[in-house]
Amino acid sequence: MNQVLESLKSKDMIQNEMMYREIVEYSVETIFIHVDHEILYINQAGSDFLKGSKKDIIGADPLCIIQDVFKPMIVERFRKAMLASGPIEVIEQTIARLDGSYVDVEFYCHPVQFGGRKAIQTGLRDITERKNTERQLNEREKLASIGQMAVGIAHEVKNPLTSVKGFLQLVKETNTHPYLQAMESELEKAIDTLQNLLQVSKPNLYEEPMIEIDLCKELSSLIFLFQDKLYNTEIEMDLRNSDQMIVGKKNLFLKAFFNLIKNALEAMPEKGKIRIEHYFQNDCIHVKISDNGIGIPKDKIDCLGTPFYSSKGEGTGLGLTQVFTTVREYGGTVQVQSELGIGTTFLVQLPLHPTIG
Numbered sequence: 001m002n003q004v005l006e007s008l009k010s011k012d013m014i015q016n017e018m019m020y021r022e023i024v025e026y027s028v029e030t031i032f033i034h035v036d037h038e039i040l041y042i043n044q045a046g047s048d049f050l051k052g053s054k055k056d057i058i059g060a061d062p063l064c065i066i067q068d069v070f071k072p073m074i075v076e077r078f079r080k081a082m083l084a085s086g087p088i089e090v091i092e093q094t095i096a097r098l099d100g101s102y103v104d105v106e107f108y109c110h111p112v113q114f115g116g117r118k119a120i121q122t123g124l125r126d127i128t129e130r131k132n133t134e135r136q137l138n139e140r141e142k143l144a145s146i147g148q149m150a151v152g153i154a155h156e157v158k159n160p161l162t163s164v165k166g167f168l169q170l171v172k173e174t175n176t177h178p179y180l181q182a183m184e185s186e187l188e189k190a191i192d193t194l195q196n197l198l199q200v201s202k203p204n205l206y207e208e209p210m211i212e213i214d215l216c217k218e219l220s221s222l223i224f225l226f227q228d229k230l231y232n233t234e235i236e237m238d239l240r241n242s243d244q245m246i247v248g249k250k251n252l253f254l255k256a257f258f259n260l261i262k263n264a265l266e267a268m269p270e271k272g273k274i275r276i277e278h279y280f281q282n283d284c285i286h287v288k289i290s291d292n293g294i295g296i297p298k299d300k301i302d303c304l305g306t307p308f309y310s311s312k313g314e315g316t317g318l319g320l321t322q323v324f325t326t327v328r329e330y331g332g333t334v335q336v337q338s339e340l341g342i343g344t345t346f347l348v349q350l351p352l353h354p355t356i357g
């Protein structure tokens, strides 16, 4: 009777182990089992991820994927996992693959029974995308806070400059020094730049009545402002649903669409085509401005709208800041699609009734 029970038990164990192996083998994450500095098993996803064949990896030291500085720490983790009764805490680690490339992973270990002996199961989860997003967010936050700081400084510097301008006008009343005129016009330029920065970053502070805006009419008129630059650019207009109108600050929106069209033109230094569309869909006015210009690199898309981000020698990098802040403060959205060498499309969606005034 005991023998029958024993054989049933060991059959169960074998079945369990086979099931366990299948789960591990077909897991999409890297899993390998090792003991005493030797890898005993690695699943298919693991050998693909580590860029080596199973033959190369089995028998190797698991520390071969660890950079020298981290080896003592990982040895300590393996020791801890061997003594533990369950999983030990997960860490993030950069590992070196067999083809020499580095990759960020979540690294987790726990003890297992393998081939009748105690071993360690190590799992690696690829976190490259998460890390990249984190890096981009940090970069964006950094740029945004620099922008905020710049706005603060602009505010503080504009007031004393305005007083200087007042005093200069008083001096001009009693003096005729030839430099006074130049001083005044340079000062005005500086005040204008600061005013521009403040307006761009906080469009809601800009006093203007909310009125119905016929965007179709305004977009058609805007094009005339670029007459002198249009000799080698074709403009295609597809303006539908002109009866649908938003209610907002007209000059802010004109400036925003002016900035988008100006960018499209500047993206096509040679010949090119700009397409401007206006249509109504899902309770929103859509304005699409597409060009077949130089395009925007993927890693720069997130920087768009950040004050002072510009790839142009002469650019201030405030054009898109004005576009994004105006549209978002109104309750709309801006989407960008771009491909290097093919072109760029900015899609502005504006709800008929603004959520924020």
Ligand SMILES: Nc1ncnc2c1ncn2[C@@H]1O[C@H](COP(=O)(O)OP(=O)(O)OP(=O)(O)O)[C@@H](O)[C@H]1O
Residues within 6 Å of the ligand: 259, 263, 264, 267, 291, 293, 294, 295, 296, 304, 305, 309, 310, 311, 312, 314, 315, 316, 317, 318, 319, 320, 321, 344
């Ligand atoms: N249609 C576009 N095609 C290609 N790149 C674009 C386009 N629109 C914007 N960009 C990129 O975004 C950057 C920021 O644009 P933004 O309008 O904010 O500043 P700018 O055009 O450089 O300067 P300005 O303050 O004179 O507008 C540009 O320098 C350019 O690299």
Ligand SMILES: [Mg+2]
Residues within 6 Å of the ligand: 259, 262, 263, 315, 319, 320
């Ligand atoms: Mg611009």
